[in-house]
Structures are given as structure tokens and as C-alpha cells.
Amino acid sequence: MNPMTSLTAMVLTQACPNGLSPTVRTRLQHLFRHSLRAGRIHPLYQPILSYRLTHANRGQR
Amino acid sequence: MNETATRHVTGEQVVARVKSLPPLPQVWHALDEALRNDTASSERVVRLIASDQGLTATTLKLANSPFYGVSGRVASVRDAVRVVGIQTLWAATVTTTAMARFDAAACPGFDMAGSWRHAFSTAVCAQFLAEPRGIDPCAAYTAGLLHDIGTLALATSFPEAFNETLSWAARHDVPPVDAERELLGIDHAVVGGLVANHWRLAPIVADAVRQHHEVPDGPSVTLADVVHLADSIVHALDVSHAADDLVPPLTISAWARVAPTMAELEQAFAHVEARLRHLDLGGLQ
Numbered sequence: 001m002n003p004m005t006s007l008t009a010m011v012l013t014q015a016c017p018n019g020l021s022p023t024v025r026t027r028l029q030h031l032f033r034h035s036l037r038a039g040r041i042h043p044l045y046q047p048i049l050s051y052r053l054t055h056a057n058r059g060q061r
Numbered sequence: 062m063n064e065t066a067t068r069h070v071t072g073e074q075v076v077a078r079v080k081s082l083p084p085l086p087q088v089w090h091a092l093d094e095a096l097r098n099d100t101a102s103s104e105r106v107v108r109l110i111a112s113d114q115g116l117t118a119t120t121l122k123l124a125n126s127p128f129y130g131v132s133g134r135v136a137s138v139r140d141a142v143r144v145v146g147i148q149t150l151w152a153a154t155v156t157t158t159a160m161a162r163f164d165a166a167a168c169p170g171f172d173m174a175g176s177w178r179h180a181f182s183t184a185v186c187a188q189f190l191a192e193p194r195g196i197d198p199c200a201a202y203t204a205g206l207l208h209d210i211g212t213l214a215l216a217t218s219f220p221e222a223f224n225e226t227l228s229w230a231a232r233h234d235v236p237p238v239d240a241e242r243e244l245l246g247i248d249h250a251v252v253g254g255l256v257a258n259h260w261r262l263a264p265i266v267a268d269a270v271r272q273h274h275e276v277p278d279g280p281s282v283t284l285a286d287v288v289h290l291a292d293s294i295v296h297a298l299d300v301s302h303a304a305d306d307l308v309p310p311l312t313i314s315a316w317a318r319v320a321p322t323m324a325e326l327e328q329a330f331a332h333v334e335a336r337l338r339h340l341d342l343g344g345l346q
Contacts, residue, residue, distance in 0.1 A: 031299060031308050033234075042308060043316050047326040048297045054327075 070222045078218045079255045088113040168220035175301040182300045185336045186291035204269040211253030250274045276315045286315040
């Protein structure tokens with residue numbers, strides 16, 4: 001199961017209006033843990049965060 | 062920290078193993094060249110596939126998979142090419158041809174399906190990024206599909222040492238490529254480059270495979286830059302679902318050369334996820 005796109009993630013997203021579900025947010029932080037831990041901004045972090053957010057919000061409409 | 066006591070594999074052994082891999086069939090090169098030169102009329106593709114028994118079987122098996130809704134009704138290569146499409150067929154051909162040269166059973170712990178999902182997604186993403194930058198999209202697709210072929214070579218040729226690198230990477234929470242360099246003194250990108258050269262792949266493809274974790278500096282964007290970024294994007298999209306997956310660091314100079322806009326990145330993400338939803342290699346993965 002992909003935690004980014006699973007139905008569970010969508011349900012959790014709906015419980016968090018205008019934001020990412022804790023599952024998706026935690027998974028993203030896990031994937032980018034090296035740069036986050038080092039205090040660096042990975043060039044892809046913001047774009048993927050914004051993409052997930054856009055899709056999560058679209059899912060709520 | 063160099064744990065040389067655990068080193069079971071030498072660079073010489075890897076090179077010897079790569080050299081003993083069966084070559085790619087001649088028809089593969091003809092098909093690759095036809096597709097890369099943009100001269101691939103579907104009639105030529107049909108003729109090339111039909112000239113090879115293995116490729117014919119793969120093509121018909123794929124077209125008759127339930128995914129295409131015409132299961133059991135596709136009897137000719139011509140119809141199969143029409144049903145499946147040249148690009149999916151190429152992905153299946155590369156996948157099956159490469160797979161057939163490795164003994165997957167030698168390393169049962171290796172996530173073969175996850176690995177091919179990652180490879181397919183990287184191919185789609187690399188192709189998407191390549192075209193607007195004047196880089197051969199077909200070469201980008203092939204390089205994306207094969208960029209981690211060195212991992213498959215290591216996993217199936219030296220399963221014990223390979224599993225050790227995975228454990229070491231998990232224990233130290235580092236990318237597998239770092240563990241390979243530490244324990245084996247060679248990494249999957251370099252091994253992949255050796256495999257690509259051994260298989261006489263186009264030099265631009267072999268270079269991109271070899272350099273996808275360490276892109277050289279230069280004034281203009283290269284296929285290696287594109288595959289390097291595509292690989293990171295696919296990790297960020299969490300395609301493999303692996304528990305300890307991580308997005309590898311991006312070389313800033315490569316990022317600057319590719320210079321994607323925010324809108325282009327969002328399109329790339331959506332494109333990869335859409336293509337992945339429709340991925341079906343007919344159980345060939």
C-alpha cells in the first residue's frame with residue numbers, strides 16, 4: 001500500500017481540512033529525513049509538499 | 062569507518078561477473094536503434110519483433126493480458142503492437158531481456174517488483190524532462206529503465222554481500238549507494254555502467270547509468286543530469302513504498318542545469334503517477 005495515495009490517507013486528509021493528513025506529512029518527512037535533519041532544504045521538498053497539498057485539497061471538494 | 066572485514070567482493074570479481082553476462086540479442090539493438098532514430102514505423106517494429114521468437118512471445122503475452130481487455134484474442138504481432146503501443150512494448154522488452162540475463166532466484170530478498178516500478182517511473186520522468194531540453198527522449202527512457210541495472214547485477218551475482226550492504230544502509234540510515242561504496246568499494250551506478258558497456262548500449266545511455274549518482278560538472282544539461290533528477294523525483298513520489306526509502310541528495314549543479322520550473326515539476330509528478338496507475342507489464346515484472 002502506498003501511504004501517499006491510499007484510501008486511508010484520503011480519509012485522514014479529509015479529517016484535516018486545508019492540510020495534509022498526518023500519515024502523508026510523516027511519510028514525506030521520513031523520505032526527506034536526511035536533508036531535514038541536516039537543516040538543508042532539498043530542492044524537491046517544497047514542490048512535492050505543494051503537489052500533495054493541492055491534490056489533498058482537490059480530494060476534499 | 063571502513064568495515065573491510067565484511068568485504069566479500071572485489072572490483073575484479075564484479076568486472077568478471079559482468080563480462081560473463083549473456084549479451085543482448087541482435088534484434089534488441091536493431092529495435093533500440095530504430096526507436097532512437099525516430100524511424101520506427103510500426104511496420105518496421107512489427108517486422109523486427111516477428112524476427113525473434115522470444116520477443117514475439119513476450120509481445121503476444123503482454124497484449125493478451127487482462128489489462129488490455131482483449132485477452133486471448135490477439136494472435137498476430139501487428140495487432141499486439143497496436144493494442145499495447147510501442148513504448149509500453151519497449152519497456153516490457155527491456156525489462157524481460159534484462160531480467161532474463163540475471164538469476165532472480167539467487168537473491169530472494171530483493172524486491173524485484175518494487176525495483177521495476179521504480180525503474181519504469183524513472184524512465185517516464187526522464188523522458189518527460191528530456192524532450193524540452195533537446196535530449197533524445199528515447200535514450201532518456203532507456204536510461205531511466207536501466208539506471209539501477211547495477212543493483213540487479215550485484216543482488217543476483219553476490220547476494221550475500223548485497224544483503225549485507227542493505228542491512229548496513231538500514232543500520233546507518235544512509236542511501237544504499239553509500240553502503241555499497243563502503244563495503245564493496247564499488248557502487249551500483251559504476252556496475253550498471255559496466256553492464257551497459259558490456260551490452261553495447263548507446264554511450265549516452267551508458268554514461269547516464271554510470272553517472273546517475275555522481276554527475277560530472279559541465280556547462281550544459283546532459284542525460285545524466287536528467288536521470289539524476291528523475292531518480293530523486295521518483296523517490297520523492299514514494300513509488301517503491303520501501304519502509305527505509307529516502308530521497309537521495311541532489312547535486313546542485315545538475316539541478317541548476319536542468320532548471321525545472323515549479324509548474325513543470327508538478328506536471329512531471331502528475332505524469333509519472335498517471336502512467337504508473339496504468340502500468341501493466343502483463344505479469345512480466
